[in-house]
Amino acid sequence: MRTNTSEDARPAERAGGTASPWPADVKMRATSVDFYYGGRQALHTINLQVPTGRITALIGPSGCGKTTFLRILNRMYETVPQARPEGEVLLDGEDIFSLDVVNLRRRVGMVFQKPNPFPKSIFDNIAYGLRINGMGSKSTLAEAVEKSLRRAALWEEVKDSLHKSAYALSGGQQQRLCIARALAVGPEVLLLDEPCSALDPIATAKIEELLFNLKDLCTMVIVTHNMQQAARAADFTGFFLMGRLIEFNKTEIIFKTPAKKETEDYITGRFG
């Protein structure tokens, strides 16, 4: 198992931040983050801490900026021309905008809304990240692939068809494959962008159970439209509305005694 203790001890000086040591229970911290698509501002002064080893859910109506925020955390917004963030995002006290993007994305993995296995075999899908990052020799590769598939609770279903096309799997299996693929490079944080929106309830339940079991392994941030999912799976929940973070707290507080009227309206289904 990969442990993050050495990462947690990383000092904050490199980010030029405060003199106090980086708290171990915070994995990522966004400070007054704005985000622009060209001239349009999509996020307004977001302040949010992602707690270490927990699942943080981001909820809110379509277009509220939750996915935009998620895509800042591994700098995936860079694929969109003219997208521009402002403010500070730290990963273990390090400024993610000055980190090498390849290195950042290895530490902060991502699972997408639609399962997106590569047009390769199951084995090669998992091995892909290891190969491009030069991790693992030929002999250790098979072992690493098995480990990742086991972690994603997919091993038993695919162990006899590792060299078959990943497209032969069902949607839910494909999504677990994508989770395994992300886990293979040993990320410290896993970002999930509505990972269950294309799946049926049974496949969704499997993924939620899987996420729960992955908490020892990495910190997770999940964007979801499904409020029951946030309530079931997440330890912390942030509610976004029109590009602002309205409220962020422990999940049970958000769902039982929200502080803001907008949050209450949203979770009780009065809008959105």
Added chain:
Amino acid sequence: MSLRIRWRKLVNVVMLSLTGVCALLTVSVLFVILGYLLWYGSKSLDWAFFTRLPAPVGEAGGGMANAIVGSGKLLLLASLIGIPFGLLAGVYLAEFGGKTFSFLVRYTTDLLNGVPSIVTGIFAYTVIVIPMKHFSTLAGGLALGVMMIPIAVRTTEESLRAVPRVLREGALALGASKWKTVATVVMPAAMRGIVTGIMLTLARVAGETAPLLFTALGNRFWSPGWNQPIASLPVMIYEYALSAYDDWHRQAWAAGLVLLALVLITNVGARLVVSRGISFRRA
């Protein structure tokens, strides 16, 4: 009222039949050509056609072995020039290009595609034949290679663009660089379309005659190396079809059939290889 409806029905029937007739004509043109080629070509096809050199003027028999090999060599050379340029420029346009420069490249490519093949021939003539003072395989291959580039560029670009964004992001999210993403995920996923496009251009230039007339020229004998005039099937067809001899006319038909068959075989072969590659066994 009823007149109006009858009129509308009539227009409908007339237009439907018109589109049907045009579609049928399009298909039948191809089948008439194929039929002619098969009918006349197969009659004069024999083993000697593939194994022997052209017979001296006035003598019956002989074959076009040198032209078959010559076409192969010219196309090989053309591929060596056209495929890398076309492929990489297409990748640039689809994956890396900025706005203004991409527009320029795309526009130029389309213009290049519209350049008459004989002009491309003159270009190769000026660039290679005149300085070297003789016709050569090299000059012919260059002319054909230049002709391959535009379609190779555009089909590569379009095939790459058809690859869903989520696949790219999947690779990027694992820490792959842009180029690595393109080379290991996007291009394999688009390979079928890319190969189809390249095959199309190859088939097109395989039949080109005009740019070869004053670059590769033609040759009634073997052409060793890359530096001498060389025979090719299209030029042979041109020459033989215009000749006064019945025997040559028959051989021109045979050459046409062989040319078509070779293009077809290459095409099917390449597709087989590609479809095996996409069976997801290896990256």
